[in-house]
Amino acid sequence: MGERKIRVLIAKPGLDGHDRGAKVVARALRDAGMEVIYTGLRQTPEQIVTAALQEDVDVIGLSILSGAHMTLVPRVMQLLQEKGLTDVVVFVGGIIPQEDIPKLKALGVAEVFLPGTLLEQIVRTVRESVKRPLEISE
Amino acid sequence: MTTKEMTSHVEEALSRWEEHTLRPALARMPERATEFTTTSLRPIKRLYTPLDIQHLDFERDIGFPGEYPFTRGIHPTMYRGKLWTMRQFAGFGTAFDTNKRFKYLLEQGQTGLSVAFDLPTLMGLDSDHPLAEGEVGKCGVAVSSLEDMEVLFDGIPLEEVTTSMTINAPAAVIFAMYLVVAEKQGADWKKISGTIQNDILKEYIAQKEWIYPPAPSMRLIVDTIAFCTREVPRWHPISISGYHIREAGATALQELAFTLRDGIEYVEWCVRAGLDVDAFAPRLSFFFNCHNDFFEEIAKFRAARKVWARVMRERFGARDPRSWMCRFHTQTAGCSLTAQQPYNNVVRTTIQALAAVLGGTQSLHTNALDEALALPTEFTAMLALRTQQIIAHESGVANTVDPLAGSYFVEALTSEMERGCYEYFEKIDAMGGMIAAIERGFPQKEIQEAAYRYQQAVDRREKIIVGVNEYVVEKEPIEVPILYIDESVAEIQKERLRRLRARRDNAKVQRALDALKEAARGTENTMPYILECVRAYATLGEICEALKEVFGEYQEPPF
Numbered sequence: 001m002g003e004r005k006i007r008v009l010i011a012k013p014g015l016d017g018h019d020r021g022a023k024v025v026a027r028a029l030r031d032a033g034m035e036v037i038y039t040g041l042r043q044t045p046e047q048i049v050t051a052a053l054q055e056d057v058d059v060i061g062l063s064i065l066s067g068a069h070m071t072l073v074p075r076v077m078q079l080l081q082e083k084g085l086t087d088v089v090v091f092v093g094g095i096i097p098q099e100d101i102p103k104l105k106a107l108g109v110a111e112v113f114l115p116g117t118l119l120e121q122i123v124r125t126v127r128e129s130v131k132r133p134l135e136i137s138e
Numbered sequence: 139m140t141t142k143e144m145t146s147h148v149e150e151a152l153s154r155w156e157e158h159t160l161r162p163a164l165a166r167m168p169e170r171a172t173e174f175t176t177t178s179l180r181p182i183k184r185l186y187t188p189l190d191i192q193h194l195d196f197e198r199d200i201g202f203p204g205e206y207p208f209t210r211g212i213h214p215t216m217y218r219g220k221l222w223t224m225r226q227f228a229g230f231g232t233a234f235d236t237n238k239r240f241k242y243l244l245e246q247g248q249t250g251l252s253v254a255f256d257l258p259t260l261m262g263l264d265s266d267h268p269l270a271e272g273e274v275g276k277c278g279v280a281v282s283s284l285e286d287m288e289v290l291f292d293g294i295p296l297e298e299v300t301t302s303m304t305i306n307a308p309a310a311v312i313f314a315m316y317l318v319v320a321e322k323q324g325a326d327w328k329k330i331s332g333t334i335q336n337d338i339l340k341e342y343i344a345q346k347e348w349i350y351p352p353a354p355s356m357r358l359i360v361d362t363i364a365f366c367t368r369e370v371p372r373w374h375p376i377s378i379s380g381y382h383i384r385e386a387g388a389t390a391l392q393e394l395a396f397t398l399r400d401g402i403e404y405v406e407w408c409v410r411a412g413l414d415v416d417a418f419a420p421r422l423s424f425f426f427n428c429h430n431d432f433f434e435e436i437a438k439f440r441a442a443r444k445v446w447a448r449v450m451r452e453r454f455g456a457r458d459p460r461s462w463m464c465r466f467h468t469q470t471a472g473c474s475l476t477a478q479q480p481y482n483n484v485v486r487t488t489i490q491a492l493a494a495v496l497g498g499t500q501s502l503h504t505n506a507l508d509e510a511l512a513l514p515t516e517f518t519a520m521l522a523l524r525t526q527q528i529i530a531h532e533s534g535v536a537n538t539v540d541p542l543a544g545s546y547f548v549e550a551l552t553s554e555m556e557r558g559c560y561e562y563f564e565k566i567d568a569m570g571g572m573i574a575a576i577e578r579g580f581p582q583k584e585i586q587e588a589a590y591r592y593q594q595a596v597d598r599r600e601k602i603i604v605g606v607n608e609y610v611v612e613k614e615p616i617e618v619p620i621l622y623i624d625e626s627v628a629e630i631q632k633e634r635l636r637r638l639r640a641r642r643d644n645a646k647v648q649r650a651l652d653a654l655k656e657a658a659r660g661t662e663n664t665m666p667y668i669l670e671c672v673r674a675y676a677t678l679g680e681i682c683e684a685l686k687e688v689f690g691e692y693q694e695p696p697f
Contacts, residue, residue: 015257015273017346020386020473023586024593040694041346044269066257067512067623071272095477097512097620114477115510116606119597 003134006127007057011039011048013076016066021093021115025061028119029126045075053083058130065094069104077107087131093117141192148188177431177601178389179591180554186546194549199444203539205459207447209440209552210540211498212463217536223501224526225302225467229254229278230513231627233289236279239516240294246520247527250501251332252302253290254278255312260347262308262682265631275627277513278304282631283677285638287315288322297325301332302377302467302501307349309336310358310665311681314672317370333374333423333467336362339400339572340379342692343581344386349682352573354689358664359404360411365665367418374423376404377467383581384427385473387589390438391555393427395562396572396581398445402563403572405454415454419461428494429471430486436542437551439497442466444552445559468494469503475510479605480618483507488525495529496542502526512620577695635677642675650674651684658688 010026012019019041030036037055039048052060060080064072073092080088092104093113101112110129113122174182183190194200201207204214213219226248229236240251255278258270264282265274274280281287291301296319305312313334320330338355341348348355359376366375380388380397388396401422408418426442428435446464450456470490475483484507491504504522506514514522530536542548569575576582595601602608654667664685671681 015261015263015269015347016277017341018385019346020589024387024589027586027590028593040696042269066273067276068257068272071625095510095512097622098617099620116476116478116603118607119593 002136004136006034006059006130006134007055008034008036008059008061008126009039009048009052009055009057010036010061010063011043011051012041012063013043013045013048013072014064014066014068015042016064016068017041018065019063021065022061022063025063025093025119025122028123029061032123032127034126045072045079048076049079049083049085052080052085052088057088058132059089059091059126061091061093061126063093064096067095069094069096070100073104073109074107077109089126089129089131091122091126091129093122145189145192152187152189176390176434177429177592178391178434178588179595180389180391180434186550188546190546190550191553194553199553200543200549206451206462208443208463210543212443212465212500214539216498216539217495217530218539221530221536222495222499222526223250223300224248224523224530225250225252225501225503226519226523227252227254227302227304227469227503228514228519229256230621231275231279231623232630233279233281233286235275235627237290237292237294239519240290242516243519243523244294244299246523248523250300250302251294252503253304255303255305256280257347258282259312259678260305260307262311262349262678264635264677264679265628266635267679271628272625274625274631275623280627280631281312281315282635282679283638284315284318284672284675285634286631287312287319291316291319291323295325296320296323297329302335303333304335306335306338306341306345307347307355308678308682309334310362310668311672311678313362313375314665314668315678317669318672327370329372330370331372331374333377334362335379335425336376337379337400337425339403339576340382340397342576342694343383343396343400344388344585345382346694348692349686350689351692352576354658354685355692356404356407356573358685360407360413361663361665363404363408363418363421364411364413364663366421367413371421374421375418377423377425378404379425381425381427381469383585384429384471386585387473387592388585389588390429390431390434391558392562392581392584392588394438394442394445394555395559397424397426398442398449398559399563399566399572401446402449402453405450406571409454415450415456416458416461419450419454419456420458420463423500424464424466426466426468426499427471428468428490428497428499430474430489432489432493433542433548433551435490435493436497437548437555439466439468439494439499440540440543440548440552441555441559443498445556465500467501467503468497468499470494470505472505472509475505475507476603476606477510479611479614480507480511481616482605483509484521484525487522488529491525491529492533492535495535496540498540508618508620511618513623515619515621518618579695638675638677646674647671647676647680651676651680654681655684655688658685
């Protein structure tokens, strides 16, 4: 029995161009042995979910610092439902007011990472959250 | 004593000290770390002495304020003559909301306005564009037409305030809107003053809110600079910005070097377009970040003035001393603020603001404590402004000019910054200039690398961030109230745009847009045509779209 690599899509929805966090997290996950696909800037929820489907990812990380999270995240979650991607785990990172965190979690977001979160914590949480089996029989 | 004698005397004294005083002390108690570094991970020595500044000549390298090379400041009396401008960046919701905040800040003693626009506006999209959904009024104020701009400055006499506008890709359009508001107020364009950021190079490098490819973007910038020299002579048509480069993860040196190299690129383009360097260079301005590492930041500001003065005099042959001056705005580092224990951010901002003042800034924005959570509330915005007022009136640092000059450490760091800058200039020149460097991803990759190294240092706790990787609390002791922008802003904006499009003379709008496209295809200055579009109430989105048809759109190359 071996283990396949965790596949992660890091995405920047909306108009926000602040990609420092997205890129740092992408690199940390890659250094931790995961397969990371970065969508680039200004992706619509439709584009993100299509990429998740095509790339067959276990995890989506959405990076939003613009305040548009309560518009963009629900749409991503709804599209994932519609496409039957219910085993894909979704994380949100960025500038998110405290009171929105329970609302995002109620939509099915696994965790919200605020500024100041350590990389090791993100790596650990992502690794522990994957729903699809990682074992591959040889 | 000659310099040589002095040097050998200090060398001897230093060896004696190391042998007799330092060594036993280290034997008794070793230092806390093997290496001490700045926030930018620059190694710092234990002790600086006259040996570290023996390469410096007082008059040539340090000199007097208000004189070349301006290391000590651009004005002879600095803050004894006039305090820096306290300019708090503000903008959220509709133009009505922000107009109210502006008036509040002016009542609290703020001395200049600074407009934050929302993301759709920054991208040249109207509030009713599908991509604007969820973003209207969130990161700043929504401005889609002259009508919004009229509301934004309602009751604020534009001849009396100076206004800074953080707008880049669509800067020419927003500037035209401001000019038409001034015109309608009866204000004289020759008397109004302020700044548009208008710096597209740092957008490609760091902030990433671009519309057009580099060449037409640079042309629009040259157009606004040329237009200002003739029509709005007291305006700063560009604010060459390192702020966003730093926020994206650059080191202090990278911020400085890339920003000044961007400045060189703009000057080259203007000169190539036939402008006389001394006709526009005195109106160029800069915008820097100020992070936590106190002395490194001060050294950065002092080096900025010295390097720019030399670049302008030697590289471009500018003769007017005002062309040599690096005048700049500073904002404390948003990226240094933490969502954890947010009240600690007041202390961070105070340290940073103090460094900016000791570095000789011309204007300053101090971040509010809730920056890592949301936009500032009225209370946190006031506290941020009060921080500056306390530094200005109570700390005593404004009483003398460049008080840290002559410090072995500060002068040595200033020299290191200066040298580092020229090394980056050489590399970028060898690539064929900043646009060529951007196209191959050079500054972007340097910044990404620095951002990752810094985050790793935080993760390994080589860098301690109070409340983040040390002194952590499980539950926040105090809750911070948050400013909330709801979707009613977008609804109001959509309705205003619907009515505007129904009310205005649409044939006139079309003619103005067609004329602009024609001008954009040729080589004429586009500003007069943009002004005509604005006067006809063409929207921001319509004007930017018209230019997109001619110029195309920028696609970031993958790297």
